[in-house]
Amino acid sequence: ASTAQRVSSIFRPGLFKNKVAVVTGGGTGIGKAISQELLHLGCKVMIASRNKEVLASTVQQLREQIQPGNTAEIAHIQCNIRKEDEVKNLISGTLAQFGSIDFLINNAGGQYQSPASQINTKGWNAVIETNLTGTFICCREAFNQWMKDHGGAIVNIILVTFRGIPTMSHSGAARAGVDNLTKSLAIEWAQNGVRVNSVAPGRSIYTESAAAIPGYDKVFAEAIPANPAKRLGTVEEISAATCFLLSPAASFISGVTLKVDAAGGLYSTSWDIPHHNKIPAYKWSEESDTENTKSKL
Template sequence: MQKPYNSIFNPKAFQNQVIIITGGGSGIGRCTAHELTSLGAQVIITGRTQEKLDKVVAEITEDGGKAYAITCDNRDESQVKAMIAEVIEKFGRLDGLVNNAGGQFPAHLEKISANGFDAVIKNNLHATFYLMREAYNQWMEQHGGSIVNMTADMWGGMPNMGHSGAARAGVDNLTKTAAVEWGKSGVRVNAVAPGWILSSGMDTYTGDMAEKVIPSMAQHVPLQRMGTESEVSSAIVYLLSEASKFISGVTIRIDGGASLGTRIFPLSTAKNNEAYNGFHRSFLPNVVQGLKENKDE
């Protein structure tokens, strides 16, 4: 058996709670699923690939946690409705929803087709809305709950990712609107905005993005490093927890300060800055493996 997830939270913080994590078959979603199950939650992970979901369920089961997988294309409103209904029927409740799933591709604005733009908006914004609405209508309106959405560092624009930036900004505003409208039902809605995180998603990029951009990211962060999946997961877990019961409508930036400052302020070499990595099954993306090897030499 693997060593347990090294969460900073009470091991019984989510005892008997039922939480859905979309995009739970890899990356931040996988890490968050591991952390929540280590804290007593029954986690339902969703995604479009059954094999990936089954692998994570097997990992969690081996570690002594409780997980269940449902394939669902979040861009399809009818599939989202059916998935939420299945969770409520099978587990009898829905305490939390983590809208982690999403995706995009690098492209300059002038080269993005209408279909490409629409696909990214639907994947990141429409799907988030479908999931939030169904969680609220089918359960949380009557029982309360917590929703955590995934957005990104988009405050300064997202060059080469304009479609994603538009969608993520929409999620930020949707989060605020839902927090106001659904507060009457005891539903808290927040979001996290990760910056550059050492996650498996980095391995989906090729060309200049993989060869030049990703290797240079850390030098543009005041903390002079990239973040870990655990550092995002812990923020999500906090927002789902009892400790944040009076927090709603906020978006927490998890970016090491990269979204702050100006280009005329030089960043110095950082110190006293060890990363937190509580995830016992984490691994570095292939695209940065060489960087670590060179640093260690």
């Protein structure tokens, strides 16, 4: 496991004093950075992931970073978010340990790269179950066990999906599902004092977990020229957006997906399509044809 970055924050020390957060996928990458910043701001953080060894080592690293006088605490519960019983246990275990749940950060997720034609049903279902169904179950359990009577704030970490995600169609479909779930829950749970938002990184946030995906070095290499900022984004930039949405600064913000991609999603496609003539124009007669609809092949 990597060593933890020294943590600092743009937000005021003590901002989240006496708050409690559950961070899924909190052992590595974006989830780890969010956990670090929440701790730095005084939050009690329960990190969850499937991997016990990673959890234990991250907890140890992050606990050592807590400064004297900061009442932040960190603990972990092993949880596969695809398993309903384990999610129920994550939420009830957090309540047993820390007494409340103010924030839920649904960061756990994952996918692999594959052309859609090569995704088998098992792989498709696995990605949907983790990224969409698992996120839903975490939201539902946090709500039913705590937030419905006490309010709270939920942030789902998804991906920019506006242009589709070629080579990750399963994940794109799941993340777009979470984007829409965010809106439904924001409306249904407003009367319980629960705000629900999402943060959508582009493909361009550098994390070790992403770098470990076979072929992802190419994605990173292509992401730099394709982004208006001409660089990759950092986990700190995702964490800052998340902390903002959790904070009272966002008290009138619910149901949104905040893209954190430096306009990369607006700028260009990362998917090359060779010139072809496989989608001929619809026309009433040859006379209506113009130069523009003729193949240049």
